[in-house]
Amino acid sequence: MTDTEETEPPDVGELVPPDRTLMGPGPTDVHDRVRRAAAAPLVGYLDDYYVSVMDDLQELLRYAFRTTNEHTFVVSGTGSAAMETALANLLEPGETVLVPGNGYFGQRMGHVAARAGAEVVTVEAPWGQPLDPADVEAAFERHQPTVFGFVHGETSTGVRQPDVPALTDIAHAHDAYVVADTVPVLGGLPFRTDEWDLDVVYTGSQKCLSAPPGVAPITFNERAVEKVHARETPVRSWYLDLAGVWEYWGEERNYHHTGPISTNYALREACRLIAEEGIEAVWERHRRVGGAIKAGAEAMGVPLHVDDDHWLPTLNPVTVPDGVDDDRVIERVMDEHGIEIVGGLGALAGDIFRVGCMGHSARPGNALEVISALGTVLAEEGADVDPDAGVTAVRRALAE
Amino acid sequence: MTDTEETEPPDVGELVPPDRTLMGPGPTDVHDRVRRAAAAPLVGYLDDYYVSVMDDLQELLRYAFRTTNEHTFVVSGTGSAAMETALANLLEPGETVLVPGNGYFGQRMGHVAARAGAEVVTVEAPWGQPLDPADVEAAFERHQPTVFGFVHGETSTGVRQPDVPALTDIAHAHDAYVVADTVPVLGGLPFRTDEWDLDVVYTGSQKCLSAPPGVAPITFNERAVEKVHARETPVRSWYLDLAGVWEYWGEERNYHHTGPISTNYALREACRLIAEEGIEAVWERHRRVGGAIKAGAEAMGVPLHVDDDHWLPTLNPVTVPDGVDDDRVIERVMDEHGIEIVGGLGALAGDIFRVGCMGHSARPGNALEVISALGTVLAEEGADVDPDAGVTAVRRALAE
Numbered sequence: 048m049t050d051t052e053e054t055e056p057p058d059v060g061e062l063v064p065p066d067r068t069l070m071g072p073g074p075t076d077v078h079d080r081v082r083r084a085a086a087a088p089l090v091g092y093l094d095d096y097y098v099s100v101m102d103d104l105q106e107l108l109r110y111a112f113r114t115t116n117e118h119t120f121v122v123s124g125t126g127s128a129a130m131e132t133a134l135a136n137l138l139e140p141g142e143t144v145l146v147p148g149n150g151y152f153g154q155r156m157g158h159v160a161a162r163a164g165a166e167v168v169t170v171e172a173p174w175g176q177p178l179d180p181a182d183v184e185a186a187f188e189r190h191q192p193t194v195f196g197f198v199h200g201e202t203s204t205g206v207r208q209p210d211v212p213a214l215t216d217i218a219h220a221h222d223a224y225v226v227a228d229t230v231p232v233l234g235g236l237p238f239r240t241d242e243w244d245l246d247v248v249y250t251g252s253q254k255c256l257s258a259p260p261g262v263a264p265i266t267f268n269e270r271a272v273e274k275v276h277a278r279e280t281p282v283r284s285w286y287l288d289l290a291g292v293w294e295y296w297g298e299e300r301n302y303h304h305t306g307p308i309s310t311n312y313a314l315r316e317a318c319r320l321i322a323e324e325g326i327e328a329v330w331e332r333h334r335r336v337g338g339a340i341k342a343g344a345e346a347m348g349v350p351l352h353v354d355d356d357h358w359l360p361t362l363n364p365v366t367v368p369d370g371v372d373d374d375r376v377i378e379r380v381m382d383e384h385g386i387e388i389v390g391g392l393g394a395l396a397g398d399i400f401r402v403g404c405m406g407h408s409a410r411p412g413n414a415l416e417v418i419s420a421l422g423t424v425l426a427e428e429g430a431d432v433d434p435d436a437g438v439t440a441v442r443r444a445l446a447e
Numbered sequence: 448m449t450d451t452e453e454t455e456p457p458d459v460g461e462l463v464p465p466d467r468t469l470m471g472p473g474p475t476d477v478h479d480r481v482r483r484a485a486a487a488p489l490v491g492y493l494d495d496y497y498v499s500v501m502d503d504l505q506e507l508l509r510y511a512f513r514t515t516n517e518h519t520f521v522v523s524g525t526g527s528a529a530m531e532t533a534l535a536n537l538l539e540p541g542e543t544v545l546v547p548g549n550g551y552f553g554q555r556m557g558h559v560a561a562r563a564g565a566e567v568v569t570v571e572a573p574w575g576q577p578l579d580p581a582d583v584e585a586a587f588e589r590h591q592p593t594v595f596g597f598v599h600g601e602t603s604t605g606v607r608q609p610d611v612p613a614l615t616d617i618a619h620a621h622d623a624y625v626v627a628d629t630v631p632v633l634g635g636l637p638f639r640t641d642e643w644d645l646d647v648v649y650t651g652s653q654k655c656l657s658a659p660p661g662v663a664p665i666t667f668n669e670r671a672v673e674k675v676h677a678r679e680t681p682v683r684s685w686y687l688d689l690a691g692v693w694e695y696w697g698e699e700r701n702y703h704h705t706g707p708i709s710t711n712y713a714l715r716e717a718c719r720l721i722a723e724e725g726i727e728a729v730w731e732r733h734r735r736v737g738g739a740i741k742a743g744a745e746a747m748g749v750p751l752h753v754d755d756d757h758w759l760p761t762l763n764p765v766t767v768p769d770g771v772d773d774d775r776v777i778e779r780v781m782d783e784h785g786i787e788i789v790g791g792l793g794a795l796a797g798d799i800f801r802v803g804c805m806g807h808s809a810r811p812g813n814a815l816e817v818i819s820a821l822g823t824v825l826a827e828e829g830a831d832v833d834p835d836a837g838v839t840a841v842r843r844a845l846a847e
Contacts, residue, residue, distance in 0.1 A: 054513075056510055056721075056722035056723070056725055057506045057510055058722070059506065059715070059719055062487055062712055062715060062719075064487050064490050064712075065494075066488065067488070067489075067494070069489065069491065071491055074490075074492070074705070075489075076489075077488070082485075082486040082487075082488070082709075083486055085709050086483055086486035087464050087482075088464050088466065088467070088477070089469065089474045089653075089659060090465065090787070091467070091471055091474065094465075094467070096464055103457070103459040106457045106459065110454060110456055113454075123524055123528075124523055124524050124704075125523055125686075125704045125707065126704070127685070127703075127704040128523075128704070131686045155685075158685055159685040159686075161681075162681060162683055162685045253489075253705060259489060259710070260492070260707055260709075261523065261661055261662075261707030261710050281561075282562070284531065284535075284562060284683065284686070285527070285531055285555075285558055285559040286524060286528045286684070287684070302792075303527075304524075304525045304526075304527040304528070305473065305474070305525050305526065305527075305653060305660040306660065307525065307659070307707075308474060308659060308660055308661075309482075309485050309661070309710065310709065312462055313709070315462060319459055321456075322457055322458070322459070323456070326456065387490075387494065389491070392702075
């Protein structure tokens with residue numbers, strides 16, 4: 048080895064994250080049991096114990112997805128890696144995919160599918176509105192897509208796409224495959240993969256499932272699995288190619304890549320908490336706490352930028368009042384109250400605050416805290432709001 | 448929402464990983480401080496605190512990579528995702544890449560590059576041998592590749608590719624870019640990215656850096672950055688496309704995907720331990736403990752399946768003695784002694800045990816334990832070995 052002058056080691060100090068209440072679009076507050084699971088001793092990626100953790104995860108995720116799909120597993124990347132896993136494996140170059148244009152993540156589906164070589168066509172709706180099934184039907188007749196991707200809860204706008212079966216019916220009548228993005232939804236709102244006849248559904252770990260980010264649950268039904276197995280061209284990403292990934296998650300348990308063991312330990316514990324509470328009770332808690340945030344915002348004078356019919360309890364798009372600098376409000380809510388909320392993304396930047404209510408963050412006390420803090424700062428910034436009325440409305444909604 | 452019959456929640460029990468000593472190819476034993484870092488409270492993925500963690504990681508990784516490269520960062524996936532990040536961003540469809548044929552991970556470079564649309568050509572050497580620079584030179588003259596990928600430490604064979612500058616000189620004389628896989632090396636053996644003139648270098652988190660798996664450090668020099676910026680075709684993976692990833696890790700700190708916060712907390716603490724010990728001392732510890740394992744295996748009667756000149760102290764390929772069932776030995780070492788070692792991969796399956804010595808697993812006590820356990824089991828399985836001589840040799844080597 049060559050002898051060289053050595054550099055001084057950096058001195059970066061102890062890891063001391065500040066105490067935050069996370070009411071943004073994820074990550075969420077993470078339950079102490081989940082964080083402790085992330086710190087459990089490691090084993091090998093093919094150790095019998097880790098294989099049993101994978102088995103448990105698959106069973107727990109089938110429960111959360113409401114599916115009996117055998118091919119229910121965890122992508123070793125974030126939610127966007129799961130989006131790419133779905134689209135890059137299902138689509139072959141030259142096939143057409145229909146994606147939504149009414150939000151940042153719907154549009155991302157198009158960007159991701161284009162990398163897989165697909166022809167991307169879009170069904171439009173204004174940002175802040177869901178897709179109209181009549182527009183989806185028209186797009187199907189015009190473009191005859193092979194795959195239809197939609198976003199059940201749009202993180203960028205706080206809009207819930209209602210009546211999922213109406214969309215799957217249209218797609219299946221045209222022999223297309225349906226991919227559902229449920230990133231800020233799964234484990235927060237009622238979602239029924241099998242009953243609603245979805246072909247592929249994915250989510251992130253750090254939203255309503257309330258684990259740390261870095262892994263992403265996904266499920267494929269048999270019809271989608273068959274399409275992947277029948278591919279004529281290799282998937283354009285080796286890392287996300289299910290031909291290899293399924294050998295690790297399937298009965299073979301063959302090595303493909305080293306599983307993200309600690310994060311999957313944590314996801315297992317997060318899903319276990321959901322199983323203990325019961326998923327119907329988890330759904331009801333999100334509706335109740337999210338409803339209290341909605342009621343508080345409305346009573347305070349900053350209603351949600353979404354119709355009640357499309358309200359997404361897990362991500363509330365609170366209107367930015369006239370004359371207020373949204374970035375400054377967000378910064379003050381963080382600095383003076385220790386609470387993370389975020390601003391709008393894309394077409395709604397500057398128009399909305401996004402107030403999340405997911406997983407372990409979806410607790411009654413957090414609804415009170417965030418409405419109190421946001422109301423206080425907005426009033427101090429000169430907005431015409433009534434924080435007391437907001438907090439009272441939160442208390443009443445929680446008591447119902 | 449539709450009313451449906453609900454399923455029973457799974458009851459999977461508490462997470463209780465067994466107590467293992469991890470002497471395989473990674474993950475390693477993980478220091479208690481690193482595991483506690485993984486359990487630290489989360490913050491948002493653009494929180495000022497998380498951005499400071501990213502800054503610290505970049506500084507710590509430059510120290511470990513021995514580089515001043517600005518573009519030193521962490522891929523949000525395992526080591527194979529870093530391999531794909533390197534090759535898929537550097538290569539455009541139709542360009543030629545030269546990869547090694549003498550091991551599982553060298554061959555994987557070819558599989559990954561093919562997905563990026565590259566023409567893959569191979570320079571061969573027997574499994575268990577390094578590449579011969581003369582063969583690399585001949586391959587360059589024959590194929591004129593744009594990118595040359597090589598594996599500095601082959602996890603599948605336990606072979607170290609010596610004299611890295613000889614390889615970079617050949618490649619650069621042909622105006623090619625050099626990608627170095629340092630997965631079981633970085634933070635274990637002396638490695639000098641800048642002095643050896645490497646264009647791209649990547650590693651995994653769970654090898655010598657000794658953090659949990661799931662993220663992968665990587666560094667690009669300015670020359671490689673310019674090639675990526677000059678691409679004429681989009682990268683075929685959206686998730687691993689550096690055009691987006693660099694906006695998150697660069698000065699912009701723009702959202703691309705949600706960072707794997709907890710695992711990066713852990714990696715930061717793991718790299719901080721290396722900085723505290725001093726990387727030269729870390730390298731020396733790996734040589735000393737790995738050397739004790741090598742001495743123990745040789746004295747016991749199961750020499751390494753590698754020439755001394757190509758010995759990789761972090762992964763020792765111990766010969767499987769005649770008449771012994773390697774799988775049964777591995778299983779007994781695990782079940783009766785709680786120690787993970789693994790078998791050969793690919794062409795060396797059945798011929799070697801792979802005994803790792805990386806990161807927090809590279810401790811003197813572990814060298815004693817693994818030689819004692821392996822010797823005991825081999826003797827009980829009827830092999831002609833002398834476990835006492837092995838343990839004595841370990842003790843002597845450690846005392847030197």
